Amino acid sequence: MAQVTVGENESIESALRRFKRQVSKAGIFAELKRLRHHENHFEKAKRKAMQRRRRR
Known part of the structure; x- marks a missing residue:
């Protein structure tokens, strides 16, 4: 779960960028x-191959 706390002097735009x-x-x-x-x-095999590459 992504969560961002906004500081006192921080703009909403910068907090939104951090959240994204x-x-x-x-x-x-x-x-x-x-x-x-x-x-x-084919898509399933491609996705699994990408996951294997990321793990290495």
Whole structure:
């Protein structure tokens, strides 16, 4: 879960940028896309290959 605390003198825009960066680093959007759409055999194999590369 991504969470950002806004400082006293910090603008909302900068806090929103930090939040978006944390969400993208956590891979939340990628997970959401993966869960929303049906994967065919080729896409599933491609995703698993990418996960194996990331683990190395």
